Ligand SMILES: NC(=O)c1ccc[n+]([C@@H]2O[C@H](COP(=O)([O-])OP(=O)(O)OC[C@H]3O[C@@H](n4cnc5c(N)ncnc54)[C@H](O)[C@@H]3O)[C@@H](O)[C@H]2O)c1
């Protein structure tokens with residue numbers, strides 16, 4: 001019923017991530033430390049969560065759901081679980097290839113539930129890409145997984161802190177393949193999707209986007225690489241004529257300084273390790289990873305599986321809390337827009 005405040009709370013699906021990593025730890029500790037203004041459903045094996053809670057010495061009220069509509073408003077110390085069974089009991093810190101299908105199943109069910117509008121958003125704790133790939137599946141990231149599942153023609157990976165937003169033209173690509181992937185089409189698709197979502201999901205009327213060059217010193221007038229002259233500059237010029245506010249391409253080594261960042265809404269890096277180390281240096285543990293360009297809302301943490309910390313109680317849950325809150329905000333905004 002529309003008047004019921006519980007029914008107006010968004011339903012957020014949270015996957016367990018890699019069971020041997022810190023995903024279960026940070027879910028348990030985050031949901032134990034505060035109440036979130038949402039209905040939270042964990043897609044996981046309840047036994048995994050019970051075992052990890054016991055290892056961490058946490059007392060958690062675990063409720064196993066038989067259907068998502070049974071979920072109630074989140075309360076501190078409570079977790080509602082939609083069960084998906086692991087193939088094998090997990091030992092914290094020990095990757096097991098037999099549980100890789102379980103991890104993929106949690107993602108599949110989260111995406112399907114969102115596409116069916118049973119969930120309003122997905123939050124993903126980290127998965128271990130290597131162990132998933134060892135099964136023979138090519139898994140380069142959640143970004144590409146949900147892109148394929150949603151049949152989205154182009155998506156954008158953007159990580160954000162309070163201080164800065166960094167988006168990427170290419171995502172999980174070997175460095176040797178990056179240059180060939182920097183094309184008029186890829187740059188235009190990413191910038192248009194980024195500009196649109198900065199307007200619609202972040203309420204920025206005319207986003208100002210700083211664009212990195214690809215080469216050192218943005219190519220030094222062609223002496224250190226020609227991608228800027230041949231591809232990036234002409235593409236940005238065309239997009240500017242369509243009304244976009246783009247600065248650029250700037251040398252990446254000095255773009256990430258207050259002089260430029262203070263006056264802009266987002267930085268666009270050409271590849272993963274050009275932009276993300278800066279963002280993670282400035283805000284590791286407090287950043288959110290958002291996939292733009294999907295028909296569903298998906299946020300994630302800014303860190304990996306930290307296998308070394310699983311079950312130790314030393315994993316920081318800050319980024320998960322930020323990712324959950326962002327998903328709630330975006331889901332609430334989406335509901336307002338759809339009215
Ligand atoms: N969202 C995701 O699914 C995601 C994100 C990044 C990396 N990964 C995957 O995670 C795996 C491991 O990657 P990695 O070793 O490069 O990065 P990592 O983030 O797991 O670990 C890097 C370092 O940061 C520490 N660390 C990470 N998260 C922490 C936290 N919450 N609290 C305290 N310390 C933390 C680790 O202990 C380690 O020292 C890889 O398979 C990678 O692909 C997944």
Ligand SMILES: N[C@H](C(=O)O)[C@H](O)COP(=O)(O)O
Nearest residue numbers: 141142143144289300302303
């Ligand atoms: N590129 C992300 C990072 O470094 O934090 C990470 O690999 C996660 O990517 P997906 O959200 O695509 O799994």
